[in-house]
Amino acid sequence: MRIAVVGGLAAGPAAAAEAKRQAPDAEVVMFEEGRHVSIGTCEIPYYIAGHLGGADALVVNTAEKLERSRGFEVRLRERVTALDARAGRLVVDALDYGAQREERFDRVILATGARARRLGVPGEDAAGVFVIRDLEDAQAVRLWLETESVRHVVVAGGGYIGVEMAEAVRDRGLQATILDPSGRVLNNTVACEASDLMDRAVAAAGVAVRAEKPTEILADRAGRVRAVRTDAGELVGCQMVVVSIGVEPRTELAVAAGARVGEMGGLAVDDRMKTSLANVWACGDVAEVPRAPDGRRVLWPLAPTGRRSARVAARNAASRGGRADTFRPIAGGVAVKAFGIEVGSVGLSLAQAADAGLDAVAADVRHWTRTAAFPGSCPIDVRLVVERGAGRLLGGQIVSAEGAALRADVLVPLVQAGATARELAEDLDLVYNPPVAPAVDPLKVAASVAVRRAGR
Amino acid sequence: MRIAVVGGLAAGPAAAAEAKRQAPDAEVVMFEEGRHVSIGTCEIPYYIAGHLGGADALVVNTAEKLERSRGFEVRLRERVTALDARAGRLVVDALDYGAQREERFDRVILATGARARRLGVPGEDAAGVFVIRDLEDAQAVRLWLETESVRHVVVAGGGYIGVEMAEAVRDRGLQATILDPSGRVLNNTVACEASDLMDRAVAAAGVAVRAEKPTEILADRAGRVRAVRTDAGELVGCQMVVVSIGVEPRTELAVAAGARVGEMGGLAVDDRMKTSLANVWACGDVAEVPRAPDGRRVLWPLAPTGRRSARVAARNAASRGGRADTFRPIAGGVAVKAFGIEVGSVGLSLAQAADAGLDAVAADVRHWTRTAAFPGSCPIDVRLVVERGAGRLLGGQIVSAEGAALRADVLVPLVQAGATARELAEDLDLVYNPPVAPAVDPLKVAASVAVRRAGR
Incomplete structure (x- = not known):
């Protein structure tokens, strides 16, 4: 065979x-x-930031x-x-x-x-306009940053790669501006519907987020990018553009x-x-x-x-007619950490649930990652999206300086199995110890609210 | 009614x-x-260490x-x-x-x-011998530490309260010695069967752990504790004793x-x-x-x-014959963080599984909490205990400087629902992003080993 x-x-x-x-x-x-196989695509922004050493870290x-x-x-x-x-x-x-x-x-x-989506605007082929997809892209971006006098980078698209690239640029001591029509970061795949912690961290790091999108890219005579024109008619000067609007x-x-x-x-x-x-x-x-x-x-x-x-x-x-394997539907988990804030997201956002024709409600709480008075305890925002009536867990979004991504992992088996908010609120034995989690975990606090909001 | x-x-x-x-x-x-209701017992060691302010933090x-x-x-x-x-x-x-x-x-x-278990040895009523159970105990310990010239504290019992109290004593700048017949810390409820990370952190903090137990407590003429005699015939001088051998x-x-x-x-x-x-x-x-x-x-x-x-x-x-509630069996989750190391434990240890008559095997891995090359990534030890044959998850133990307690929470719904190691290894969509988790989460790495060890 x-x-x-x-x-x-x-x-x-x-x-x-x-x-x-x-x-x-x-x-x-x-x-x-x-020329390469088996590349760590998710590591590219950290390679570009300079945190991982040479390009072999991506192989x-x-x-x-x-x-x-x-x-x-x-x-x-x-x-x-x-x-x-x-x-x-x-x-x-x-x-x-x-x-x-x-x-x-x-x-x-x-x-x-x-493949990375392109903007489809005039001037997109200018030197210094990059997508972040493979090893060659990663090396090209780093070479550009190390050989051109870049001061300001425009990042088109505020999804996870956009946010990670803005952080990478900041970590290299440069200025970044994110253009995203929503005027926010992480608005889609990694839903932050009910938390502004990441937006505030991005702003506090000096990264501007503008509710605009590129309509043209302008280059100098040598073909090097010099500005981005936006749909608001603004010109944003820059010496590099990262296009991260999805694949x-x-x-x-x-x-x-x-x-x-x-x-x-x-x-x-x-x-x-x-x-x-x-x-x-x-x-x-x-x-x-x-x-x-x-x-x-x-x-x-x-x-x-x-x-x-x-x-x-x-x-x-590879099966010759014997036992075959089936694909179990995904929970849809994703996590990002940038500018000191973690976002973990699982399953459907409220908007996605509505789009899927489900009758969903959201329960939002702000709680603490540890016992509130414990040194280092951080605020944590949790949104649970549940089906009205039965209270089936459709999704969750968690945002905090710590413990958000792994709390998303806690939701993964529940969302994948179709568990209810009541099971999470009442039956699930999440650990409690002041330095690692408060008496009632933020997930359970949100689930209790969700039980009431689901209404039964 | x-x-x-x-x-x-x-x-x-x-x-x-x-x-x-x-x-x-x-x-x-x-x-x-x-005299008090609704006390935060788990916070007592941190109150004694001085991290939480006054005693009202416990109420x-x-x-x-x-x-x-x-x-x-x-x-x-x-x-x-x-x-x-x-x-x-x-x-x-x-x-x-x-x-x-x-x-x-x-x-x-x-x-x-x-109630806290007592040692049942002569001299146990000496002043300066404490159990850690209620608000009065907590206040008495703090008063003793603040009014007596304590330099060395003997902690009898190396369970979670023992470890937390040893840390509290260290955080106050004092010397602590833990006496535990096993010669280790967290040997029972919070099983660390396959990891020495906590033991090493305890040792690195200058806390001695001795495989001995108290046989007598000696006091001075004013009735204040001055030494503990152990079953090895040793005399350990001290000005305070904490008895934490369970309840x-x-x-x-x-x-x-x-x-x-x-x-x-x-x-x-x-x-x-x-x-x-x-x-x-x-x-x-x-x-x-x-x-x-x-x-x-x-x-x-x-x-x-x-x-x-x-x-x-x-x-x-309170039911008048209507809908009654039933208790769902516990996953048995517990977490400790002390001396910079987190331990999360769920379900049965290998020893407990054997004791329960189950045919169990353990899968042990040391992996990373984030992408290995990512700054801040820490080693993490995971042991999964599974039933031979079907590979049902009976328990897990996770030890690391970060992300151990919440990874125990990820196991909670799986252990509570009787999921298999194969489900965890193959079907569970745990998140991956270099700053928060490696490409294959340590839990999944351990589960893959467990599938092979379970043998089918």
Whole structure:
């Protein structure tokens, strides 16, 4: 059995390794068009800030190490340009040689990932305008910061990468301005619907957040970025621009092969991560996955989900009809820490719940991370989103200088299992000790409010 | 309907408030033999260390505030000395007046709590020998430290209170020696079976831990403690002794009334916290509660469990035959932080699992609290205890300078629900972001090892 894995950054290596584990006698080949595999994308802002040393800190695994330790073959700088699922045929371009050839495989796993969204405005190709996606981007940004006289950086998009990049810029002693149409940071994926702690920390760090978006990028005669024009007609002078307005799944290969695309634009897969094409599975950022609270299939381009979908795709792809694995819907957990504030978010925000047609209410509390009088105790904002009536936990958002991300983790099994606010409020034995948590944990305080607000 | 609550320190006020909430027209009377109600026992070591200000920091609620805000009656300095369950009669001593009288109640909730165990060795009544249990103890210790020239404190018992008291003593600039037969700290309730991080932190702080126990306490002519003799024949000079060798349930009142006692010596109750006596419920430290992994009824004298059992006891006691509440078995979570190290523990240790007749194995890993290269990342030791075969999670122990207690909280719903190591390893979406958690959370790393060790 020959298994092809297309894409080698995060989900790809996980899928190839799992396929080889599942079917040790299979020949597993992973194609990656770039020069590197297995990159720690989440670490890029900290590498740029200078906290992690050289670029090798971003390399989780090399092709050589994977081949040696996992037993699959890695083809670097080879791009799969066409797929004939029924015939089991791939067309492969060897980029460094300009050569094209065909290969045959019994099973194909697509892990083509996502690309950073572009602004789509004039001037976007100016030197000094970057997206934050792969190792080359990371190195290019650092080189720019170290060789150009950058004083002010405009960050387009206030999501987690935008906030992390603003912090990285600040940590390098430079000025940053975030442009986000919402006028806030972390307004979408990492919902901070009910807390202003992060916004205040960003402001206190001297980072401006403007409710504007770029409409044009202006460069000097040498083609270097010098300003961003916004939809408010303002000109914001800068010597670098980071575009962090999200990612989009790289579905072209699969779509050209006839694969079905889901509502969110990612590849549609079943609960075994199988695409609509015969013998083709998909995993990682390119595939849509179901989320637990409402079953909706969404794009959730984060590493833990990618690894999980890779495992399921690979086990089924490598299975000879035996036990197959199914994908358990995601809790949708995500965490950010920047400017001394942690945000943890799980499941649906109130806005997302409404959008999903659920009758939801929110319970908001501000409590303490430890016994209130204990030295170091910090305010913590908790919002729980619950279904009216039964009080099923649909999501939670937690913001504090400490203990927010791990409290999101506490909610993960509850949201994933469809537990109720009452179970959290009344039955769950969260620990109490003055230096680590107050007598009644903020999660339980919020859950008690949620029980009342859910109304039964 | 008249409802009596006997005991007013922690579970008592919670039970009285819940009973009044459940049956607003009932007359609810809470008896407390001391001068205070609603004390924050867990805060005592930090009060003694001087971190919380005056003794009022230990008072969670006053009798007046409870009466006003919760609508029940509080009788301070009144001791219930006899109970006739069938007749609904209590004998009450008004301690400040030397008067005794009878009162009639329809329902009784026992929240008589636990008392600190004594050493039972000669000389134990010397001045300067303390237990850490109530507000008076706390004040007496602080007065002793502030008026006597104490240089060295012997702490008998290396459980969580022992460790916290050793830290408090160190924080006051004094020397402490812990005597514990195991030669370690946190050897029992808060199991550190597979980690020496806490032991090393204790040693690094200059606190000696000796595998000995006191056999005699020696005093000077004025009756002040001057040394402890140990079972190794050693004399340890000191000017204060803290006895922290656990607590025992105060069952006398109930036992004299004919109540059944469980295997652990606490009051036996059903899943509605009902004792074997008609119209008598029990809650808090005096009652045995079932633990989730094996259903065994145990004493678990911690505030969160006390509040939970109080709620169930009160709802059932105050119910007029309507919906009653049942007690969900405990996860058995506990956390300590001292000397810069956090320990979180949930469910059964390997020793406890063996003792419970379960076929258990342990998976031990040392990992990182954040991305390894990230500044501030700390080593973290995780032990998971799982059932052989199915891999059901029976318990977990986590030790680190950060993020151990809240990771114990993550295990709580899993242990309480009987989840498997495989679910934790493969399906649970714990968050990942370099400043707050590594790519694969230490809990998931340990769970993967546990899946293999469980063997299937």
